[in-house]
Amino acid sequence: MARSTEEIRVGVVVIIAAALFLTALVFVGGVNLFRKKRVVYTTYFKFAGGLEPGTFVRFGGLKVGTVEAAGIDPQDSTRIRVELLIAGGTPIRSNSKARISSLGFLGENYVEISPGTRDAALLPAGSEIPALEIVQLAEVFNNVNNITVNANKAISDLDDRVVALSDNLNKLVNNLNDIAGTENRRHLATVLSNADGMLAESRPRLAKTLGNLETTSTKLGPTVDNVNATLAKANTLADHLNALVTDNSKEIHDSLLRLQTSLADTQRLVNNLNETLDSNRANLDETLENIRVSSQNLKQFTDTVKQRPFSLIRIKTEKEHLPPAGISGRSSPQPAHRTETASAP
Numbered sequence: 567m568a569r570s571t572e573e574i575r576v577g578v579v580v581i582i583a584a585a586l587f588l589t590a591l592v593f594v595g596g597v598n599l600f601r602k603k604r605v606v607y608t609t610y611f612k613f614a615g616g617l618e619p620g621t622f623v624r625f626g627g628l629k630v631g632t633v634e635a636a637g638i639d640p641q642d643s644t645r646i647r648v649e650l651l652i653a654g655g656t657p658i659r660s661n662s663k664a665r666i667s668s669l670g671f672l673g674e675n676y677v678e679i680s681p682g683t684r685d686a687a688l689l690p691a692g693s694e695i696p697a698l699e700i701v702q703l704a705e706v707f708n709n710v711n712n713i714t715v716n717a718n719k720a721i722s723d724l725d726d727r728v729v730a731l732s733d734n735l736n737k738l739v740n741n742l743n744d745i746a747g748t749e750n751r752r753h754l755a756t757v758l759s760n761a762d763g764m765l766a767e768s769r770p771r772l773a774k775t776l777g778n779l780e781t782t783s784t785k786l787g788p789t790v791d792n793v794n795a796t797l798a799k800a801n802t803l804a805d806h807l808n809a810l811v812t813d814n815s816k817e818i819h820d821s822l823l824r825l826q827t828s829l830a831d832t833q834r835l836v837n838n839l840n841e842t843l844d845s846n847r848a849n850l851d852e853t854l855e856n857i858r859v860s861s862q863n864l865k866q867f868t869d870t871v872k873q874r875p876f877s878l879i880r881i882k883t884e885k886e887h888l889p890p891a892g893i894s895g896r897s898s899p900q901p902a903h904r905t906e907t908a909s910a911p
Contacts, residue, residue: 603654605691606634612699614646615666615675622676623650624667630656633677650677650695658695659686665698 611617614636623631631652639647652658659682667678679695689695744750811818843850 607650609664609695609697610645625679626681658689661686663698664695666700
């Protein structure tokens with residue numbers, strides 16, 4: 567009887583150990599003991615972070631699958647292609663992101679998939695999950711090292727600048743001490759007293775000047791308004807003129823062309839007149855000379871009649887009038903004979 571009890575106890579212990587082992591395989595080892603449906607998703611990383619087949623995949627911190635395969639992408643050798651075997655029914659959405667994470671500072675890396683948002687559509691099986699690249703620890707250390715070097719350099723430069731600034735401050739203090747000496751203070755007091763006296767003397771004139779300026783500005787207000795109104799009218803007139811010129815631009819252009827043609831015709835007429843004058847200048851000079859001679863003869867005849875009016879009733883042969891010296895090439899004028907018959911007494 568005691569032996570049977572001992573066997574029962576051993577059997578219970580074995581059963582409990584087997585159950586614990588199977589539980590460990592299911593929840594720790596990721597063994598699909600009950601053959602739940604799993605689907606495959608794909609993601610790509612620039613840095614795989616030690617991922618290998620069997621690495622856990624978590625969704626919102628819960629383990630939902632493992633890494634099926636990891637290798638260099640044959641289409642793009644600059645990234646790593648990772649295939650994820652995830653339990654069916656996991657609500658991976660179109661805005662979910664895959665990234666490499668770890669549960670602790672020294673824990674192993676795993677693939678973490680973010681849940682996304684509720685209003686986003688579910689991502690079909692076999693699709694690509696967008697990846698978020700992680701910052702490598704070496705890069706962090708390099709950045710920290712660069713920051714430390716730059717900080718040390720900045721501190722060194724700051725020390726130099728502080729030293730230079732302190733020297734400048736010492737010089738400034740010495741200069742201020744020199745300026746604030748007894749003699750300088752006495753001169754400064756004298757200058758201030760003189761300035762007070764000048765201000766006291768000039769205060770009435772300044773007040774009067776300010777009053778005049780205020781009066782002038784008050785009077786200038788309407789003038790400025792009138793100028794502004796005039797400028798507004800001038801702008802309006804300019805706009806009207808611009809509109810008029812724009813509307814009548816073709817007519818103005820045609821008028822200018824006609825004016826240009828008229829000016830050209832006038833220029834040709836003037837040139838023709840000049841040529842005519844040049845060609846007939848000798849004849850004109852001769853005609854003017856004949857007119858001058860005739861005027862002189864008429865003047866002589868008039869003077870003769872005034873001096874001897876009785877010559878009008880006598881038969882007298884006038885002397886031949888010769889043309890003035892220097893005129894040649896033309897016939898002398900024939901003497902005019904006037905014959906008058908006097909009435910019998």
